[in-house]
Amino acid sequence: xxxxxxxxxxxxxxxxxxxxxxxxxxxxxxxxxxxxxxxxxxxxxxxxxxxxxxxxxxxxxxxxxxxxxxxxxxxxxxxxxxxxxxxxxxxxxxxxxxxxxxxxxxxxxxxxxxxxxxxxxxxxxxxxxxxxxxxxxxxxxxxxxxxxxxxxxxxxxxxxxxxxxxxxxxxxxxxxxxxxxxxxxxxxxxxxxxxxxxxxxxxxxxxxxxxxxxxxxxxxxxxxxxxxxxxxxxxxxxxxxxxxxxxxxxxxxxxxxxxxxxxxxxxxxxxxxxxxxxxxxxxxxxxxxxxxxxxxxxxxxxxxxxxxxxxxxxxxxxxxxxxxxxxxxxxxxxxxxxxxxxxxxxxxxxxxxxxxxxxxxxxxxxxxxxxxxxxxxxxxxxxxxxxxxxxxxxxxxxxxxxxxxxxxxxxxxxxxxxxxxxxxxxxxx
Amino acid sequence: xxxxxxxxxxxxxxxxxxxxxxxxxxxxxxxxxxxxxxxxxxxxxxxxxxxxxxxxxxxxxxxxxxxxxxxxxxxxxxxxxxxxxxxxxxxxxxxxxxxxxxxxxxxxxxxxxxxxxxxxxxxxxxxxxxxxxxxxxxxxxxxxxxxxxxxxxxxxxxxxxxxxxxxxxxxxxx
Numbered sequence: 001x002x003x004x005x006x007x008x009x010x011x012x013x014x015x016x017x018x019x020x021x022x023x024x025x026x027x028x029x030x031x032x033x034x035x036x037x038x039x040x041x042x043x044x045x046x047x048x049x050x051x052x053x054x055x056x057x058x059x060x061x062x063x064x065x066x067x068x069x070x071x072x073x074x075x076x077x078x079x080x081x082x083x084x085x086x087x088x089x090x091x092x093x094x095x096x097x098x099x100x101x102x103x104x105x106x107x108x109x110x111x112x113x114x115x116x117x118x119x120x121x122x123x124x125x126x127x128x129x130x131x132x133x134x135x136x137x138x139x140x141x142x143x144x145x146x147x148x149x150x151x152x153x154x155x156x157x158x159x160x161x162x163x164x165x166x167x168x169x170x171x172x173x174x175x176x177x178x179x180x181x182x183x184x185x186x187x188x189x190x191x192x193x194x195x196x197x198x199x200x201x202x203x204x205x206x207x208x209x210x211x212x213x214x215x216x217x218x219x220x221x222x223x224x225x226x227x228x229x230x231x232x233x234x235x236x237x238x239x240x241x242x243x244x245x246x247x248x249x250x251x252x253x254x255x256x257x258x259x260x261x262x263x264x265x266x267x268x269x270x271x272x273x274x275x276x277x278x279x280x281x282x283x284x285x286x287x288x289x290x291x292x293x294x295x296x297x298x299x300x301x302x303x304x305x306x307x308x309x310x311x312x313x314x315x316x317x318x319x320x321x322x323x324x325x326x327x328x329x330x331x332x333x334x335x336x337x338x339x340x341x342x343x344x345x346x347x348x349x350x351x352x353x354x355x356x357x358x359x360x361x362x363x364x365x366x367x368x369x370x371x372x373x374x375x376x377x378x379x380x381x382x383x384x385x386x387x388x389x390x391x392x393x394x395x396x397x398x399x400x401x402x403x404x405x406x407x408x409x410x411x412x413x414x415x416x417x418x419x420x421x422x423x424x425x426x427x428x429x
Numbered sequence: 430x431x432x433x434x435x436x437x438x439x440x441x442x443x444x445x446x447x448x449x450x451x452x453x454x455x456x457x458x459x460x461x462x463x464x465x466x467x468x469x470x471x472x473x474x475x476x477x478x479x480x481x482x483x484x485x486x487x488x489x490x491x492x493x494x495x496x497x498x499x500x501x502x503x504x505x506x507x508x509x510x511x512x513x514x515x516x517x518x519x520x521x522x523x524x525x526x527x528x529x530x531x532x533x534x535x536x537x538x539x540x541x542x543x544x545x546x547x548x549x550x551x552x553x554x555x556x557x558x559x560x561x562x563x564x565x566x567x568x569x570x571x572x573x574x575x576x577x578x579x580x581x582x583x584x585x586x587x588x589x590x591x592x593x594x595x596x597x598x599x600x601x602x603x
Contacts, residue, residue, distance in 0.1 A: 019585035072457040122500040138502035138528035144599040187494035372453040393448040395471040
């Protein structure tokens with residue numbers, strides 16, 4: 001019987017089978033941020049186990065609340081900073097170099113096809129876009145990862161989503177993943193890897209694939225995963241050119257992780273995007289979705305563009321294309337957080353930051369920002385945010401607030417209109 | 430090993446997420462104890478008041494997909510510091526379930542019909558649960574009714590509970 005991508009990665013990293021279908025696997029990287037790691041560090045210290053399995057495989061960033069907003073968040077940053085120095089963790093991204101973990105780590109070339117990665121963050125599934133197995137874990141799993149370089153998972157079952165058809169103009173990866181979550185439900189992929197395949201995914205950029213994989217967790221998925229191909233090699237080339245004689249040689253090596261033709265999937269779902277409209281969420285669960293066209297005119301107080309889902313350069317370009325030459329509505333607070341310093345720089349060079357500022361947006365430093373109501377951009381009771389983030393849970397962006405998830409283009413059009421609206425890029429199905 | 434007996438808190442809703450269990454704004458805390466007052470503060474469920482309804486409860490019984498969303502282990506910790514060491518549900522989100530066992534706590538899934546029967550029989554009544562880990566049976570009692578409910582827990586999950594969590598288990602083994 002053939003193997004899926006995830007099964008091939010598991011087999012290659014096998015350490016132990018302690019019981020049943022539980023596999024302990026070796027980790028190629030452990031990613032850390034300042035919210036879930038300080039507790040792990042403190043616990044390791046208190047147990048007399050203040051060690052790391054391999055400092056070169058641990059990558060750390062301060063991204064959720066940065067710059068620190070108060071003494072507590074300053075202390076969280078300090079714990080990670082001191083630990084990185086003490087343990088010789090060179091890939092540590094502090095103020096001035098820091099950005100949203102799931103944007104900056106791929107950008108730095110830390111994710112490769114076939115890798116196994118954990119992080120104390122549920123959106124770690126993003127990195128599956130590179131043909132890696134990457135999963136969010138809790139603090140205890142993170143501690144064991146830091147200490148021993150292993151993690152235990154159920155041997156992976158996969159669901160394949162075949163995305164076919166022609167993407168209509170003004171419809172983006174975000175709309176596709178919202179439609180997929182709507183179809184699967186919030187627990188439709190629990191304990192499963194979601195493999196995104198088909199011609200539409202093959203034609204997507206790495207940025208778009210990261211948007212898809214990022215939200216696998218919103219259907220309960222352990223990891224989203226895409227097949228490594230020349231797009232993957234092109235994205236990584238500056239980091240891997242010394243390892244391979246040519247891009248073709250890199251692709252040949254990475255094709256080890258392509259699924260076999262007779263790989264077994266628990267379920268295969270076909271999604272044709274040809275008639276898909278821009279989508280958005282309408283409730284407190286990410287599977288409560290509607291076409292934007294059915295929500296036109298609904299009230300919005302704040303528009304947020306950023307996050308590990310949609311804070312990358314392509315996302316800012318799409319929003320800027322809609323905003324160019326326009327002002328946002330007087331009753332809208334517009335906030336944009338470029339996800340990393342290099343995305344911010346690129347946006348500056350392309351004139352995108354100026355477009356945002358001329359339109360009336362507040363441009364923040366790279367950070368997770370408003371997405372989870374921990375630092376800036378918190379909503380007041382009864383307020384509504386049109387947001388390019390990944391969770392619309394009750395209270396997510398502030399107690400009593402409501403979040404509508406959507407693409408950057410729809411968010412930008414909504415900011416101009418002052419209420420929910422489709423972008424001018426979308427010409428109809 | 431922790432104690433898995435006690436009075437039941439019924440949460441009659443599916444898809445209760447970790448932001449509802451412990452809102453992100455409290456993730457700036459770096460001790461488990463500091464999370465104690467905020468458990469289930471944002472739970473979106475009519476007639477639930479986290480200030481009064483948690484008092485004296487040790488076990489949660491709830492519906493589908495409990496603990497979905499964020500990977501924060503602060504969610505099991507918030508239960509732990511409030512003396513709630515076990516959640517029984519129709520199903521769990523993967524990370525939350527793993528976090529519970531990793532902390533030496535229990536997250537036990539029961540069939541939909543069994544959960545429904547427990548809710549119909551006991552919800553709204555002062556209910557206690559006794560866990561027999563030898564025979565794998567819950568004894569549920571309340572309002573003059575008594576029900577014996579068999580459950581399964583894998584050898585691996587049991588070994589985590591007995592070891593007091595995954596860290597000690599893994600550090601001694603790998």
